Amino acid sequence: MKTPENTPAHDLASVRAHYDQLSVRYRDDSNQVCRRAYEALTREVLSDAQRVLELGAGPSPALSVLSAPVRVASDLSREMLRANPHLHEAVRLVADAQCLPFATGAFDAIFCVNVLEHVPDPGQLIREAARILSPGGLFFGITPNGGTGWILELLERLRLKLPEGPHRFLDYAELGSMLPPEMTMVRHRRFLAFPAGPDALVRGVDRLFQRGQGEGLFHYVLMRKDR
Numbered sequence: 747m748k749t750p751e752n753t754p755a756h757d758l759a760s761v762r763a764h765y766d767q768l769s770v771r772y773r774d775d776s777n778q779v780c781r782r783a784y785e786a787l788t789r790e791v792l793s794d795a796q797r798v799l800e801l802g803a804g805p806s807p808a809l810s811v812l813s814a815p816v817r818v819a820s821d822l823s824r825e826m827l828r829a830n831p832h833l834h835e836a837v838r839l840v841a842d843a844q845c846l847p848f849a850t851g852a853f854d855a856i857f858c859v860n861v862l863e864h865v866p867d868p869g870q871l872i873r874e875a876a877r878i879l880s881p882g883g884l885f886f887g888i889t890p891n892g893g894t895g896w897i898l899e900l901l902e903r904l905r906l907k908l909p910e911g912p913h914r915f916l917d918y919a920e921l922g923s924m925l926p927p928e929m930t931m932v933r934h935r936r937f938l939a940f941p942a943g944p945d946a947l948v949r950g951v952d953r954l955f956q957r958g959q960g961e962g963l964f965h966y967v968l969m970r971k972d973r
């Protein structure tokens with residue numbers, strides 16, 4: 747039988763259906779510890795950007811932590827965007843992140859949180875972001891670490907996390923290999939080794955693993971478009 751869990755991730759319609767249906771409870775049931783860590787990182791790396799696009803924004807408040815005068819929140823699922831109460835001054839757009847209706851150089855920063863693993867061709871998402879970034883612009887993407895994906899699968903089976911739906915986790919090497927030729931890798935790190943409990947504990951554990959590429963259930967890339 748075909749279920750959202752075993753349907754290939756490249757089926758956009760099933761990804762959309764999964765998130766349309768999850769939108770009602772997504773915001774309240776998602777891991778708040780992870781959310782706060784994503785927001786802190788987003789603020790750290792993108793606070794200077796003036797024109798920002800979030801891909802697969804869903805009901806996330808991440809875009810609202812930035813004070814950029816131009817903010818666009820996009821998602822494949824209209825229902826996920828509708829469930830977002832934080833987008834008062836942002837433009838909302840329903841679109842597939844692999845093919846976006848924007849001109850070359852339209853944004854200074856583009857980011858996505860837990861989206862790359864749901865996209866049929868995550869490399870195409872990054873190439874499309876590179877196309878619409880201005881020279882010097884930043885792409886910032888957070889996604890589960892495929893190397894420890896089995897832990898997330900286990901947590902899902904135990905009903906300790908929301909169902910992923912159609913997805914394919916990316917490991918460290920695969921995500922790193924998606925750097926487009928016109929971009930430079932600024933950072934690629936693993937983090938959130940222990941995403942539970944007080945934020946100070948979560949940050950403390952990550953500090954223990956800060957050498958090299960870090961450790962954790964998630965990783966992120968920060969890429970800059972060459973001038």
Ligand SMILES: C[S@@+](CC[C@H](N)C(=O)[O-])C[C@H]1O[C@@H](n2cnc3c(N)ncnc32)[C@H](O)[C@@H]1O
Pocket residue numbers: 758761762765776801802803804805806820821822823826841842843844858859860861864865866
């Ligand atoms: C796990 S949720 C993450 C939502 C939000 N970024 C957050 O951090 O809470 C994945 C989101 O990616 C969206 N998505 C999946 N495939 C997409 C695509 N091809 N283009 C744009 N958005 C997509 C889904 O609709 C969903 O809102």
